[in-house]
Amino acid sequence: MTYKVAVAKGDGVGPEVVDSAMSVLDKVSSVFEFEIEYREVLVGGAAYDRMGTPLPKETLDMVKDSDSVLFGAVGGSKWDNLPHESRPEKAILGLRKTLDAYSNLRPGILYPQLKDASPLKNHIVEKGFDICVVRELVGGIYFGRKRTWEGESGEMAEDVEGYSRSEIERIARKAFQLAQLRRRKVTSVDKANVLHTSRLWRKVVQEVHGEYPEVDLEHMYIDNACMQVVRDPSQFDVILTSNIFGDILSDEISMLTGSIGLLPSASMGDGKKGIYEPIHGSAPDLAGKDRVNPIGTILSAGMMLEHSFGEIEAARSIEYAIKKVFEEKYHTEDVFMEDGKLVGTKEITRLIAMNIEKGTN
Structure with missing residues (x-):
């Protein structure tokens, strides 16, 4: 071959x-x-x-x-x-x-031999962790409408976040299918208390979950997820999230392993x-x-x-x-x-x- x-x-x-x-x-x-x-x-x-x-x-x-x-x-x-x-x-x-x-898969594993390289305290890294971030990769704010213009109060700029039902469905299925091969838990990360895109995200992810009843699903706001990853990364298995949130979370997790490299x-x-x-x-x-x-x-x-x-x-x-x-x-x-x-x-x-x-x- x-x-x-x-x-x-x-x-x-x-x-x-x-x-x-x-x-x-x-x-x-x-x-x-x-x-x-x-x-x-x-x-x-x-x-x-x-x-x-x-x-x-x-x-x-x-x-x-x-x-x-x-x-x-x-x-x-x-x-x-x-x-x-x-x-x-x-x-x-x-x-x-x-x-x-x-679909972007970003695994973050703490090697036992490198636990002293992690910035986390010993009682946290002793548990170890094995997380895979499933990040939607071709939609969201990175691919939305962008413009810069001169407004009444000076220069203005905007980047538009947008997701369709079909985009959310397909990335959610990837996450649930991956979780079936791992520890059968998906944490869907959004900002549904503020963003319309996140409200649709949460609604659709919940619906897709019905196709995978053997997988546990929890929802978490992005700010809480960032805190929880530092407090106890061992609680996570598969993290499902949008383009920009996945970019940020996976970089945070990388440093907990000891190095982004x-x-x-x-x-x-x-x-x-x-x-x-x-x-x-x-x-x-x-x-x-x-x-x-x-x-x-x-x-x-x-x-x-x-x-x-x-x-x-x-x-x-x-x-x-x-x-x-x-x-x-x-x-x-x-x-x-x-x-x-x-x-x-x-x-x-x-x-x-x-x-x-x-x-x-």
Whole structure:
């Protein structure tokens, strides 16, 4: 079996973390006897510099002809003053819209070996946590009407949040289906006491829940959810929420794990094709210094193996290899602890690849 992967390295540390993920994928594909055909494409600031657009037609054509996308990160101060339609971030938004990748899965797991890297108190992290945020990805305020104008009192701006019943139904089903495979609990996060979109969200989620009676459902306001994630993250299983709330919550959860560099994500629609990327940004200050944590991207590659290609054993071998490296106390600087062994991007990648083997779980 050969899988065609569009590789969008992007800007800043994007090329480094994607190279790390590809190194691990090379080892995995060798051990589990399948092939990966990499097809590098331009996105973000790098694409703008060479082609005058953050998402060239050539990139879109290659993505459509590939089985999935491995994405690094885009953006940086170099492009901050570009017009809105030319900003590097338009690349990832455009890819999501093109593939109708409306479902964003963002798992946040506390590794026992890294509990001292979490900012939470010991009595909280001792419980551990394993949360998956299911974020609606192609609707809401990020894709609503935007405008800036001169009003009577000066310059004005607005961004409009909007959701349809069908958009809420399909993301809710994704969350309930995922919960069926986990601990059978969904927490739907909204702001229904203030926002009309959230009132519709809550109504539709409640209706969809009727199709999944074996899954428990609770509703929670976004402000309370942010507090509860810090107070006791172990209470959550699957968190279902909108585009903007999911963006904020998943970043908060990432820091509770010890580092934003640890978290992967998968963006998918109704088919098998997806966009797999770490949740961190391009971090241009770390680019080229062998300092960035590549694990979020490596785990994203593992999610690609599982969700798009059905190579579940291979995906589990990546998770096992990462745990093994943590057990041996190898750390990048973002999660470094006093009793650990400090290593850079390339070395921790090599160590993870070295631990890839069959028969792990």
